[in-house]
Amino acid sequence: xxxxxxxxxxxxxxxxxxxxxxxxxxxxxxxxxxxxxxxxxxxxxxxxxxxxxxxxxxxxxxxxxxxxxxxxxxxxxxxxxxxxxxxxxxxxxxxxxxxxxxxxxxxxxxxxxxxxxxxxxxxxxxxxxxxxxxxxxxxxxxxxxxxxxxxxxxxxxxxxxxxxxxxxxxxxxxxxxxxxxxxxxxxxxxxxxxxxxxxxxxxxxxxxxxxxxxxxxxxxxxxxxxxxxxxxxxxxxxxxxxxxxxxxxxxxxxxxxxxxxxxxxxxxxxxxxxxxxxxxxxxxxxxxxxxxxxxxxxxxx
Numbered sequence: 001x002x003x004x005x006x007x008x009x010x011x012x013x014x015x016x017x018x019x020x021x022x023x024x025x026x027x028x029x030x031x032x033x034x035x036x037x038x039x040x041x042x043x044x045x046x047x048x049x050x051x052x053x054x055x056x057x058x059x060x061x062x063x064x065x066x067x068x069x070x071x072x073x074x075x076x077x078x079x080x081x082x083x084x085x086x087x088x089x090x091x092x093x094x095x096x097x098x099x100x101x102x103x104x105x106x107x108x109x110x111x112x113x114x115x116x117x118x119x120x121x122x123x124x125x126x127x128x129x130x131x132x133x134x135x136x137x138x139x140x141x142x143x144x145x146x147x148x149x150x151x152x153x154x155x156x157x158x159x160x161x162x163x164x165x166x167x168x169x170x171x172x173x174x175x176x177x178x179x180x181x182x183x184x185x186x187x188x189x190x191x192x193x194x195x196x197x198x199x200x201x202x203x204x205x206x207x208x209x210x211x212x213x214x215x216x217x218x219x220x221x222x223x224x225x226x227x228x229x230x231x232x233x234x235x236x237x238x239x240x241x242x243x244x245x246x247x248x249x250x251x252x253x254x255x256x257x258x259x260x261x262x263x264x265x266x267x268x269x270x271x272x273x274x275x276x277x278x279x280x281x282x283x284x285x286x287x288x289x290x291x292x293x294x295x296x297x298x299x300x301x
Contacts, residue, residue: 003041004041004042004043004081005040005041005042005043006042006043006045007042007043007044007045007046007048007099008045008046009025009045009046009101010023010024010025010026010027010046010099010100010101010104011023011024011027011099012046013027013029013042013048013097013099014027014029014099016040017029017034017037018034019033019034020150022146022149022150023149023154023162024154025100025101025103025104026098026099026100026101026104026145026149026162026166027098027099027100028096028097028098028099028142028143028145028146028149029096029097029099030096030142030143030146031052031092031093031094031095031096031097032092032093032094032095034093035092036090036091036092037090037091037092037093038086038088038089038090039056039083039084039085039086039087039089039091040083040084040085040086041081041082041083041084041085041086042081042082042083043079043080043081044076044077044078044079044080044081044082045078045079046078046099046100046101046102047075047076047077047078047099047100047101047102047105047120048075048076048082048097048098048099048100049073049074049075049097049098049138049169049170049173050072050073050074050075050076050095050096050097051072051073051095051096051097051130051135051138051139051142052072052093052094052095052096052097053072053093053094053095053135054091054093054094054095055072055074055093056083056084056091072127072128072129072130073127073128073130073134073135073138073173073176074122074127074128075117075119075120075122075173076120077120077121078102095139096138096139096142096143097142098142098145098166098169100166104159104163105163105166108163108167109163109164109167110163110166110167110170113167113170113171116174117170117173117174118177118228118229118231118232119173119174119177119228121226121228122226122228122229126225126226126229128173128176128177128180129180130176134172134176137172138169138172138173141165141168141169141172142169144165145162145165145166145169148161148162148165149162177232178236181232181233181235181236181237182236191223191233191234191237192234192237192238192245194223195219195223195234195242195245196249198214198218198219198222198223199214199219199246199249202214202218203253203270208270208271208272209272211272212272212273212274213246213250213271213272213273214246214272215246216230216231216242216243216246219242219246220242230242247282247286248286250271250282250286251283251286251287253271254267254271254279254283254287254291255287255294257270257271258291258294258295258298259298264276264279264280264291264292264295267279267291268280279291
């Protein structure tokens with residue numbers, strides 16, 4: 001079995017499988033042209049977008065496994081481990097992969113929009129299930145990029161055009177994922193209720209005394225989602241982000257505890273705040289008045 005293979009340059013993947021090397025910092029590989037190829041577990045040092053009809057059975061992506069559905073898009077960023085260790089078997093794959101070095105996109109719109117491109121940090125079970133039209137469009141774009149770098153001398157202008165193509169590919173990924181979020185928020189109408197259940201269970205199991213306040217990462221993991229994907233689905237369904245929903249949950253719980261007669265210090269401890277003054281600042285910021293004034297308003301009723 002092979003060790004993890006580093007992909008430090010966009011062309012390392014192409015060289016491994018004998019695909020053409022057409023640009024020093026960008027590679028477009030058409031799997032259908034390679035024939036049967038061996039498996040490879042890789043540590044990515046570049047960005048990659050895979051749009052394929054099939055993936056290796058049992059392949060990994062971080063802690064997850066590939067979704068092998070027809071028409072799947074997955075994206076990887078530097079530092080991630082993806083693929084499947086070489087077990088001696090070879091398979092034929094259908095689709096394309098676009099790889100590009102981070103340095104190639106420095107100072108471009110890609111770098112500016114990277115905070116929007118959450119799909120580079122999704123788990124593979126959150127891969128985009130493309131429609132036939134989306135898949136064909138992505139394949140056409142990748143073929144167009146390959147044809148362009150194959151027949152054009154590399155110059156600052158041609159590099160800028162390639163960079164713009166890559167940004168276009170990423171923007172299409174963003175658009176298609178938004179379509180999937182909308183469908184999932186409609187099909188999984190119980191997501192918010194399960195989110196609320198996770199928060200309620202957190203306190204019923206008294207986890208705050210060990211771990212402090214609940215956070216988005218914990219809630220997402222309980223729902224078997226990455227933080228990025230969870231946040232995007234919640235925003236699509238509610239127009240709000242999970243952090244604010246957690247904050248509202250904490251404020252509502254704090255008010256209920258104060259109504260029951262608990263002191264500010266007791267409420268802070270019950271919620272998982274390290275110090276009472278931290279809770280006081282939190283409550284004032286999100287409820288609009290200090291806890292003491294909230295308690296005083298209850299006594300006047």
